[in-house]
Amino acid sequence: MEELKQETLRRRTYAIISHPDAGKTTLTEKLLLYGGAIRLAGTVKARKANKHAVSDWMEIEKQRGISVTSSVLQFDYDGYRVNILDTPGHQDFSEDTYRTLMAADSAVMLIDVAKGVEDQTKKLFKVCRQRNIPIFTFVNKLDRFGKSPFELMEEIEEVLGIRCYPMNWPVGIHGNYVGIYNRREGQVELFDKDGGHGKTIRSSSKASLDDPIFRETLGDEVFQALKDDIELLDMAGDAFDMDQVTAGELTPMFFGSAMTNFGVRNFLEEFLRLAPPPVARQASIGEVNPVEQPFSAFVFKIQANMNPAHRDRLAFIRICSGKFTRGMPVFHAETGKLIKLAQPQQFLAQERNLVEEAYPGDIIGLFDPGVFGIGDTLCAEGQDFKFENFPVFPPELFAKVQAKDSMKRKQFVKGMTQLTQEGAVQVFRQPDSAVEAFIIGTVGSLQFEVLEYRLKNEYGVDLLIDRLAYSVARWLIGEEQDLSSLKGIDSGMVIRDIQDRPVLLLSNEWSLRWVEERNPDVKFLVVPQDARRV
Incomplete structure (x- = not known):
């Protein structure tokens, strides 16, 4: 029991969430670099680069420079066992991200210093708040000109409704940053110039803010600006409260640049100290x-x-x-x-x-x-219970999919079945269709592209994809005679899901209300009643 307790307490399992292009996969890789899991960092900037992010394993990810699946990575650092769940940033793959957040004990929210809080960040943040998991903020790309730290704090608090407590503060003015100030330790860390383009651990030097050599190194203007900022934070900013962090009401905030390894080690060490171990x-x-x-x-x-x-x-x-x-x-x-x-x-x-x-x-x-x-x-063995259900999201885009070559039927069916079980797409069928085809439902159009790519490259099947003009799906519950004689569905389509449950596809919400009014004995569900395995 003591071994189990000790091993559990040293675990840190978290997901990294952000809007696309905020640098999430790059940060993940740099954490691996500092954790000693890899010796040389790759890059995801160039689509045809020879090196790619360690967490991007699917070929299409390497070509496009984006993450379309959640990666699972593990390493040890300073006595901690770290499990990173690197999620897709693109909104078309939000279902995969939502499911991954169910497995995390905390989340790291990545913010682009120039763009601030973006749309996808808002959606993912909302899911984290619903789960009441602690949220840590890393303001990225400090090597580029962007919004001021105070402006970003205000934006996060107003847009997301969560208070910020900066754990460190950038040293410099007008976006020209040379180091960070660690508020807890009262230390300034100045970084040497990055000569390796972020591929190796960046060297730095630390000393107290009161050390005369720092004032001389920084110059009077930068030194005084830092002193004024720290004084303002201490006087007018929020106090640090771990209970509020645990409840998801206060976010510890860090500044840095994943691309140039600026502030990454400080973030990693402070995060591991504060992030929760596995909870009930x-x-x-x-x-x-x-x-x-x-x-x-x-x-x-x-x-x-x-x-x-x-x-x-x-x-x-x-x-x-x-x-x-x-x-x-x-x-x-x-x-x-x-x-x-x-x-x-x-x-x-x-x-x-x-x-x-x-x-x-x-x-x-x-x-x-x-x-x-x-x-x-x-x-x-001897136990029998179930964990809480995962959230299920209704598809919003639909297409009829079939193999170009009828001789590839077996591979086509196998590929579609496996990708459905992954949760990559939702698959339906037309009961009376004479053609071997599926109706595919997704939450984003890019999923169709990934589906086509994977069927071709993993199963050797070229697809014919015919997009359908529907945006609303409802699972139907009622007596068989009521379902077989639905009124007002001339412009819709009744299909079956993989568990043979009837589903109605309609073009818009107005059409749905029209059908609901004419079929009072039928229930129209946004997701199936048994939403665990759709």
Whole structure:
């Protein structure tokens, strides 16, 4: 029990969220650099660069310079075991990000110093607030000219409704920053010039703000500006309150540049000191304590073909309580069967290591023969409960998809089935269609492009994609005779989901209200009643 407690307390499992292009994948990689997990940082700036971010493993990500899947990365630093969940920033992949946030104990919100709070940041921040998880803010790209620190503080507080407490403060004026001031330690850290373009750890020197050599090095104007800023923060700013941070009401704020390794180490060390270890999780039996309960976990992500040569399929689980050991039998709540977990793995992008044991907060990958679904619960033999349901989002864009070559039918069906189980898209069918085709529902148009790319490159199938003029989907509940004689759906389409439940597609909300008024005996649900496995 003491070993379990100690191992749990040193875990830090967090997700990094941001608007696209705020530098999220770059920050993730630099944390790996400082954590000693990699020796040389790559870059995601150039689409055809020879090196790519360690967390971007899918070929399309390397080509486009964006993240379209959540990556799971782990390293050790100063006695902590760190699990990073790097999520897609693009709004078209927000479902994957939402599911990943379910597996995190805290979140790092990345803000572009020039752009401030952007639309996607607002959406992801809202999800974090709903879960009441601590949110840490990293203001990035300090190597470029942007908004003033005070302006950014005010914007975060007004737009997001969360108070800020700067843990450090940039040293410099007019966007020309040379270091950071650590408020807790009362120290200035000045960075040497970055001669390696951020590929290696950046050297620096530290001393007290009162050290005369710093005033001489900085110059009177910069030194006085820093003194005035610190005095203003101490007098008019919020006091640091860890209880408010834990409740998601106050965000510790850091300044730096992931690209040039400016302030990254300071952020990493302070974040690990403040971020929470794994906490209790809600389940059908009440709260599941990470230390007091036997083993339990849930599936938050499924990914096919991480290794194209082996055509494997992995289910990523977040351990919530107890100790995991390789080969242990676990109870799969959804099927009611015992499953032996023989080849659990942990990841550094595509590099895999076999796991002998793991603890609450850890993320491990399990080979999946097709039995797992997103949101499934695994628990120790003799236990039987389920963790809280994952949020499910109704699709807003639709298309009919079929294989160009009818001889590729088997590969087409297999690919579509696997990508559906990943949660990448939602798949439906037309009951009376004579053509082997699927109706695809997504929350963003870029998902169609990724679907087409992956079917071609992973399954050898070229697609015909015919976009449909629908934007509203509703699951139908009612008597069979009422469903078979729906009134007012001439401009809509009735399809079936993978569990054979009827779904109505309509062009807009006005059409939906029209149909609802004419079918009072039918319920129109935004998401299915059994929303755990759609």
